Amino acid sequence: MAEGVGSLRKQAAKILAGLEKEIAKKERELDELRKEADICKQVVGNQTAQASTKATAKAAAKAPARKRLNWTQVLAGLPDQFTAKDVVAKIKKSPAAVYTQLYQMTKTGRLKRTKDGYTKV
Secondary structure (H helix, E strand, O other): OHHHHHHHHHHHHHHHHHHHHHHHHHHHHHHHHHHHHHHHHHHHOOHHHHHHHHHHHHHHHHOOOOOOOOHHHHHHOOOOEEOHHHHHHHHOOOHHHHHHHHHHHHHHOOEEEEOOEEEEO
Protein backbone atom coordinates (compact mmCIF):
# COMPACT_ATOMS: atom_id res chain seq x y z
CA MET A 1 0.00 0.00 0.00
CA ALA A 2 2.87 2.38 0.82
CA GLU A 3 4.29 1.72 -2.66
CA GLY A 4 0.99 2.79 -4.20
CA VAL A 5 0.94 6.04 -2.25
CA GLY A 6 4.56 6.73 -3.18
CA SER A 7 3.75 6.10 -6.83
CA LEU A 8 0.80 8.47 -6.67
CA ARG A 9 2.96 11.15 -5.06
CA LYS A 10 5.58 10.80 -7.80
CA GLN A 11 2.91 11.13 -10.48
CA ALA A 12 1.39 14.13 -8.73
CA ALA A 13 4.82 15.78 -8.43
CA LYS A 14 5.45 15.21 -12.14
CA ILE A 15 2.06 16.70 -13.06
CA LEU A 16 2.65 19.65 -10.73
CA ALA A 17 6.04 20.35 -12.31
CA GLY A 18 4.43 20.34 -15.75
CA LEU A 19 1.70 22.70 -14.60
CA GLU A 20 4.23 25.08 -13.08
CA LYS A 21 6.17 25.15 -16.36
CA GLU A 22 2.97 25.87 -18.28
CA ILE A 23 2.00 28.64 -15.85
CA ALA A 24 5.43 30.26 -16.22
CA LYS A 25 5.11 30.08 -20.01
CA LYS A 26 1.65 31.67 -19.95
CA GLU A 27 2.88 34.41 -17.60
CA ARG A 28 5.69 35.26 -20.04
CA GLU A 29 3.17 35.40 -22.89
CA LEU A 30 0.91 37.63 -20.81
CA ASP A 31 3.80 39.99 -20.05
CA GLU A 32 4.56 40.24 -23.77
CA LEU A 33 0.90 40.99 -24.54
CA ARG A 34 0.84 43.69 -21.87
CA LYS A 35 3.94 45.31 -23.38
CA GLU A 36 2.28 45.27 -26.82
CA ALA A 37 -0.88 46.78 -25.36
CA ASP A 38 1.14 49.55 -23.70
CA ILE A 39 2.79 50.36 -27.04
CA CYS A 40 -0.62 50.48 -28.75
CA LYS A 41 -1.98 52.76 -26.03
CA GLN A 42 0.91 55.15 -26.55
CA VAL A 43 0.36 55.20 -30.31
CA VAL A 44 -3.41 55.64 -30.12
CA GLY A 45 -3.49 57.83 -27.05
CA ASN A 46 -6.51 58.33 -24.82
CA GLN A 47 -8.81 59.55 -27.63
CA THR A 48 -10.43 56.16 -28.24
CA ALA A 49 -10.83 55.47 -24.54
CA GLN A 50 -12.62 58.79 -24.03
CA ALA A 51 -14.85 58.25 -27.07
CA SER A 52 -15.72 54.76 -25.89
CA THR A 53 -16.60 56.02 -22.41
CA LYS A 54 -18.89 58.73 -23.82
CA ALA A 55 -20.64 56.24 -26.13
CA THR A 56 -21.19 53.84 -23.25
CA ALA A 57 -22.60 56.60 -21.05
CA LYS A 58 -25.03 57.69 -23.80
CA ALA A 59 -26.19 54.11 -24.37
CA ALA A 60 -26.73 53.60 -20.65
CA ALA A 61 -28.77 56.80 -20.45
CA LYS A 62 -31.04 55.68 -23.31
CA ALA A 63 -31.51 52.11 -22.06
CA PRO A 64 -34.81 51.49 -20.30
CA ALA A 65 -34.64 50.68 -16.60
CA ARG A 66 -34.95 46.98 -15.91
CA LYS A 67 -37.14 45.73 -13.13
CA ARG A 68 -35.25 43.78 -10.50
CA LEU A 69 -35.93 40.04 -10.48
CA ASN A 70 -37.62 38.67 -7.35
CA TRP A 71 -35.76 35.42 -6.67
CA THR A 72 -38.24 34.38 -3.98
CA GLN A 73 -40.94 34.26 -6.64
CA VAL A 74 -38.63 32.41 -9.00
CA LEU A 75 -37.98 29.75 -6.33
CA ALA A 76 -41.70 29.49 -5.59
CA GLY A 77 -42.34 28.61 -9.23
CA LEU A 78 -39.80 25.78 -9.26
CA PRO A 79 -40.20 22.18 -8.04
CA ASP A 80 -38.51 21.11 -4.80
CA GLN A 81 -35.60 19.65 -6.79
CA PHE A 82 -34.34 21.47 -9.88
CA THR A 83 -31.25 22.23 -11.94
CA ALA A 84 -29.67 25.50 -12.98
CA LYS A 85 -30.83 24.79 -16.55
CA ASP A 86 -34.43 24.77 -15.30
CA VAL A 87 -33.93 28.24 -13.83
CA VAL A 88 -32.25 29.56 -16.99
CA ALA A 89 -35.14 28.29 -19.10
CA LYS A 90 -37.71 29.82 -16.74
CA ILE A 91 -36.31 33.33 -16.34
CA LYS A 92 -34.32 33.74 -19.59
CA LYS A 93 -31.20 35.10 -17.86
CA SER A 94 -27.61 34.21 -18.63
CA PRO A 95 -26.30 31.01 -17.03
CA ALA A 96 -23.56 33.02 -15.30
CA ALA A 97 -26.14 35.23 -13.58
CA VAL A 98 -28.19 32.21 -12.55
CA TYR A 99 -25.21 30.28 -11.19
CA THR A 100 -24.11 33.33 -9.21
CA GLN A 101 -27.52 33.73 -7.63
CA LEU A 102 -27.86 30.00 -6.90
CA TYR A 103 -24.46 30.04 -5.24
CA GLN A 104 -25.51 32.97 -3.06
CA MET A 105 -28.70 31.16 -2.07
CA THR A 106 -26.80 28.00 -1.14
CA LYS A 107 -24.37 30.12 0.87
CA THR A 108 -27.23 31.73 2.82
CA GLY A 109 -28.96 28.38 3.39
CA ARG A 110 -32.00 28.86 1.15
CA LEU A 111 -30.90 26.05 -1.16
CA LYS A 112 -28.88 22.89 -0.82
CA ARG A 113 -26.56 21.68 -3.58
CA THR A 114 -27.19 18.04 -4.48
CA LYS A 115 -25.76 15.56 -6.94
CA ASP A 116 -28.58 16.21 -9.40
CA GLY A 117 -28.89 19.98 -8.96
CA TYR A 118 -30.46 21.95 -6.13
CA THR A 119 -33.03 21.29 -3.42
CA LYS A 120 -35.12 23.89 -1.63
CA VAL A 121 -34.50 24.09 2.11
